[in-house]
Amino acid sequence: MSVENGIGASVRRKEDQRFITGNGHYLDDMNKVGQAYGYFLRSPHAFAKIKSIDLSAAKAAPGVVDIFTGADMVADGIGGLICGWGITSKDGSPHNAPPHNSMAVDAVRHVGDQVAFVIAESLEQAKNASELIEVDYDVQTPVTNIAKALAPGAPQIHEEAPGNLCYDWELGDKAAVDAAFANAAHVSKIDLVNNRLSPNPMEPRAALGEYDMGSGDLTLYTTSQNPHVARLIMSAFLGIAPENKLRVVAPDVGGGFGSKIFVYAEETTTIWAARKINRPVKWTADRSEAFLTDAHGRDHVTHAELAMDNDGKILAFRVSTQANMGAYLSTFASAVPTYLYGTLLSGQYKIPSIYVEVQAGFTNTTPVDAYRGAGRPEATYVVERMMETAARDLGMDPTEFRLKNFIQPDAYPYETPVIMTYDSGDYPLAMNMAKDMIDYSGFAARKAQSEANGKIRGIGTAAYIEACGIAPSAAVGSLGAGVGLWESAEVRFNPTGSVTVFTGSHSHGQGHETTFAQIIADKLGVPIESVEVVHGDTSKVPFGMGTYGSRSLAVGGSAIVKAVDKIVEKSKKIAAHLMEASVEDIEHDHGVFSVAGTDKQMTMGEIAFAAYVPHNYPADLEPGMAENAFYDPLNFTFPAGTHIAEVEIDPSTGIVDIVDWAAVDDFGNVINPMIVEGQVHGGVAQGVGQALLEGVIYDEESGQLLTGSYMDYCMPRADDLPNFRVATTNTPCPSNPLGVKGCGEAGAIAAPAALMNAIVNALGKDINMPATPEKVWRAINNN
Amino acid sequence: MTTVSMTVNGKQVSADIAPNTLLVQFIRENLRLTGTHVGCDTSQCGACTVHVDGDSVKACTMLAVQAEGADVTTIEGLAQNGELHPMQAAFKENHGLQCGFCTPGMIMSAVDLVKRNPNPSEETIRTELEGNICRCTGYHNIVKSVKAAAENMGG
Numbered sequence: 001m002s003v004e005n006g007i008g009a010s011v012r013r014k015e016d017q018r019f020i021t022g023n024g025h026y027l028d029d030m031n032k033v034g035q036a037y038g039y040f041l042r043s044p045h046a047f048a049k050i051k052s053i054d055l056s057a058a059k060a061a062p063g064v065v066d067i068f069t070g071a072d073m074v075a076d077g078i079g080g081l082i083c084g085w086g087i088t089s090k091d092g093s094p095h096n097a098p099p100h101n102s103m104a105v106d107a108v109r110h111v112g113d114q115v116a117f118v119i120a121e122s123l124e125q126a127k128n129a130s131e132l133i134e135v136d137y138d139v140q141t142p143v144t145n146i147a148k149a150l151a152p153g154a155p156q157i158h159e160e161a162p163g164n165l166c167y168d169w170e171l172g173d174k175a176a177v178d179a180a181f182a183n184a185a186h187v188s189k190i191d192l193v194n195n196r197l198s199p200n201p202m203e204p205r206a207a208l209g210e211y212d213m214g215s216g217d218l219t220l221y222t223t224s225q226n227p228h229v230a231r232l233i234m235s236a237f238l239g240i241a242p243e244n245k246l247r248v249v250a251p252d253v254g255g256g257f258g259s260k261i262f263v264y265a266e267e268t269t270t271i272w273a274a275r276k277i278n279r280p281v282k283w284t285a286d287r288s289e290a291f292l293t294d295a296h297g298r299d300h301v302t303h304a305e306l307a308m309d310n311d312g313k314i315l316a317f318r319v320s321t322q323a324n325m326g327a328y329l330s331t332f333a334s335a336v337p338t339y340l341y342g343t344l345l346s347g348q349y350k351i352p353s354i355y356v357e358v359q360a361g362f363t364n365t366t367p368v369d370a371y372r373g374a375g376r377p378e379a380t381y382v383v384e385r386m387m388e389t390a391a392r393d394l395g396m397d398p399t400e401f402r403l404k405n406f407i408q409p410d411a412y413p414y415e416t417p418v419i420m421t422y423d424s425g426d427y428p429l430a431m432n433m434a435k436d437m438i439d440y441s442g443f444a445a446r447k448a449q450s451e452a453n454g455k456i457r458g459i460g461t462a463a464y465i466e467a468c469g470i471a472p473s474a475a476v477g478s479l480g481a482g483v484g485l486w487e488s489a490e491v492r493f494n495p496t497g498s499v500t501v502f503t504g505s506h507s508h509g510q511g512h513e514t515t516f517a518q519i520i521a522d523k524l525g526v527p528i529e530s531v532e533v534v535h536g537d538t539s540k541v542p543f544g545m546g547t548y549g550s551r552s553l554a555v556g557g558s559a560i561v562k563a564v565d566k567i568v569e570k571s572k573k574i575a576a577h578l579m580e581a582s583v584e585d586i587e588h589d590h591g592v593f594s595v596a597g598t599d600k601q602m603t604m605g606e607i608a609f610a611a612y613v614p615h616n617y618p619a620d621l622e623p624g625m626a627e628n629a630f631y632d633p634l635n636f637t638f639p640a641g642t643h644i645a646e647v648e649i650d651p652s653t654g655i656v657d658i659v660d661w662a663a664v665d666d667f668g669n670v671i672n673p674m675i676v677e678g679q680v681h682g683g684v685a686q687g688v689g690q691a692l693l694e695g696v697i698y699d700e701e702s703g704q705l706l707t708g709s710y711m712d713y714c715m716p717r718a719d720d721l722p723n724f725r726v727a728t729t730n731t732p733c734p735s736n737p738l739g740v741k742g743c744g745e746a747g748a749i750a751a752p753a754a755l756m757n758a759i760v761n762a763l764g765k766d767i768n769m770p771a772t773p774e775k776v777w778r779a780i781n782n783n
Numbered sequence: 784m785t786t787v788s789m790t791v792n793g794k795q796v797s798a799d800i801a802p803n804t805l806l807v808q809f810i811r812e813n814l815r816l817t818g819t820h821v822g823c824d825t826s827q828c829g830a831c832t833v834h835v836d837g838d839s840v841k842a843c844t845m846l847a848v849q850a851e852g853a854d855v856t857t858i859e860g861l862a863q864n865g866e867l868h869p870m871q872a873a874f875k876e877n878h879g880l881q882c883g884f885c886t887p888g889m890i891m892s893a894v895d896l897v898k899r900n901p902n903p904s905e906e907t908i909r910t911e912l913e914g915n916i917c918r919c920t921g922y923h924n925i926v927k928s929v930k931a932a933a934e935n936m937g938g
């Protein structure tokens with residue numbers, strides 16, 4: 001039996017109705033009676049000691065309710081922000097995590113660092129009052145570039161981190177790699193910069209804090225991808241309130257891309273201040289604040305070397321990276337350039353030995369943390385730029401070189417030298433499909449045609465792999481994670497047969513309300529209109545870990561399946577009782593329960609009703625029809641695929657025109673192909689943004705952010721992007737019940753490498769991202 | 784304080800506001816029509832796009848008092864008698880939105896685009912939407928939505 005709107009159908013999204021009619025409930029759309037407005041005074045300096053702060057004039061300004069500083073929070077016993085993943089350096093020492101107060105106490109360490117929180121009757125009054133605060137700064141020389149920060153004699157940003165070093169980490173067998181290089185027939189080398197990015201979800205971060213003096217309950221409405229994690233950290237480490245007295249709600253959230261995972265100073269301060277003044281307090285970032293304070297992404301400098309034998313077989317891979325952490329260690333920052341990066345350096349290839357070392361350090365810049373892909377785009381960029389360079393050095397076609405070195409489809413489970421066990425895949429299939437889609441063999445003719453038109457054409461490939469479905473709790477625990485990464489779900493029938501699904505995942509654009517409803521429709525035969533998905537409220541849903549790392553379907557969806565299994569099990573017992581058969585004889589098919597070999601059957605709705613009105617009911621069974629489940633994944637999932645980009649460059653302007661894009665991704669089974677395609681489009685667009693347009697730039701001397709608005713930071717717009725050709729291969733994931741792998745980050749992981757390889761292919765020389773017209777023009781003209 | 788009056792989504796509205804109130808603030812804060820969003824502070828993102836006397840306008844670039852006497856339509860006023868506007872329907876049908884934050888502005892711009900170009904090419908759509916930033920969709924399905932809507936609107 002097949003089911004309407006079940007697994008595999010491109011169901012139109014349930015959530016769209018409210019968004020297309022302007023009835024979404026984003027955070028800034030909410031207001032509370034008696035609410036006051038908060039505004040942060042921020043540091044204008046990249047690095048300065050604070051000698052004194054004089055609030056007296058500001059406090060007397062019209063409309064001011066109160067003004068707080070970091071000292072007030074410390075006096076109140078509020079702890080600093082934490083990093084939840086401990087990394088151990090080569091020498092066995094733990095990483096350096098200097099104190100990170102929500103508001104500065106004795107020094108500011110990046111432009112935009114919080115100095116004071118002004119609360120007033122209106123936002124304008126709060127802003128005006130902030131101008132009357134007098135801060136006496138002792139300005140220090142800043143350092144923003146990671147290589148310079150780690151060099152001897154650099155300004156010392158934190159006392160607790162000598163030499164600005166956060167950690168010096170390694171993974172892999174150094175001796176084996178050195179030996180392989182010593183005997184290699186060919187060695188290729190590459191130097192890469194992975195440019196710093198600002199995530200830029202279109203909804204800026206915001207917070208609305210509320211305190212109920214009678215009950216002592218605090219409620220924080222916030223733009224979060226993981227409200228329970230925010231509650232946990234605010235309770236256990238900051239001491240805002242015990243978990244049972246703190247409710248965190250993330251309503252409709254307008255995009256996240258990682259940047260709304262983290263527990264930030266502003267949200268923390270807002271909820272704390274609401275209790276202090278016993279009034280609701282609302283804070284909404286403007287875009288300038290978002291550029292200054294939303295955690296940035298990437299910012300790596302890497303040298304890599306590949307050793308090969310005479311046949312072009314890879315022998316060993318050696319990678320050395322410096323990673324910029326910014327001024328403080330953000331919530332999961334330490335894991336990004338280590339366990340989300342070094343562990344993916346085997347790519348899709350059989351590489352006998354790999355060694356990677358990563359030095360992470362502090363600079364006077366906005367903290368850097370996970371951004372769409374988080375470590376895996378950086379790894380793919382290194383691996384795939386390296387492969388293309390090596391192939392060119394050997395005079396081989398880059399796709400042939402890859403095909404020669406791919407892990408073969410019969411090799412699973414495949415253990416890499418960097419502690420991952422790949423479970424499934426078919427890398428040659430995806431690559432050959434992508435080559436067909438883009439007519440790879442016709443490229444030479446197209447290039448000649450471009451040349452005749454005075455243009456330069458290039459083609460570039462990226463065969464990426466990512467580790468998603470984050471993550472088996474025991475595995476990440478052994479690597480330093482401070483949390484488990486399971487997910488929760490409850491499937492609750494109502495007496496009339498409709499269903500409410502409570503999930504610990506959080507949707508901020510992914511379409512969970514539809515995809516998760518499709519799972520229920522498919523498994524239990526409930527019409528999709530009768531399924532409601534609830535997420536994002538710690539007072540409604542069971543403790544959950546939230547959405548990031550392309551984990552919602554593989555982990556959150558699996559939790560839903562587990563709860564559904566319990567529902568089916570219980571329903572069979574009820575059905576057996578009502579149809580006077582033995583439980584073993586009850587068969588279940590998409591919500592229809594029948595007695596084997598007879599025409600007796602009952603629907604899920606009838607059984608749910610019987611469970612709530614148990615007049616005729618098994619004596620040993622509890623009434624009601626609601627089950628919850630927690631799912632801890634057995635392994636990561638390994639989405640992989642090949643993207644091929646074709647570009648045409650106008651040598652007179654340096655403008656890169658993306659003329660074609662073929663994406664073939666293996667996401668395992670697909671629940672909603674339309675949504676999956678949309679995720680690929682969006683991911684590729686962000687990757688194209690990184691490769692062609694985007695880059696956070698600081699003035700090295702003053703530490704000022706030069707790209708602090710949409711006038712200076714170039715976001716991809718409709719006319720910067722092509723249409724994409726998207727296809728999937730579907731090797732089911734063996735480790736979870738849905739056979740799914742995750743699709744949210746693939747595009748952002750594959751795209752920068754594919755596009756830069758195409759540009760480098762066209763130019764015949766290396767350039768760094770973003771490949772702006774100026775840079776490309778200079779490369780062409782040796783200028 | 785100054786008094787401003789205009790028609791918003793067919794209703795006559797009037798309020799006492801500070802003279803420097805932006806049209807977008809007036810719509811969101813005074814009228815509590817929160818479908819019009821604010822995504823930037825430099826008039827770049829288009830999340831705040833509304834129609835003023837039939838033309839699309841970034842409501843963060845205009846003072847409320849400049850709309851005195853005008854006929855303003857926001858995303859909430861686009862559907863008529865419970866029927867989605869063809870542009871709204873096309874965005875849903877073609878998965879032209881993900882997080883939905885850019886969507887009201889995108890739809891309002893797209894309606895104006897099709898009014899001026901009843902049969903727009905892909906290139907025209909991409910150029911015309913240059914003032915609206917979407918971080919989620921990669922624009923592919925937005926372009927598809929606008930094309931489909933234009934066809935349905937009889938272009």
Ligand code: FES
Pocket residue numbers: 820821822823824825826827828829830831832841842843844
């Ligand atoms: S808010 Fe008006 S253009 Fe961004």
Ligand code: FES
Pocket residue numbers: 202254255509879880881882883884885886916917918919920
């Ligand atoms: S749908 Fe999220 S910004 Fe466009």
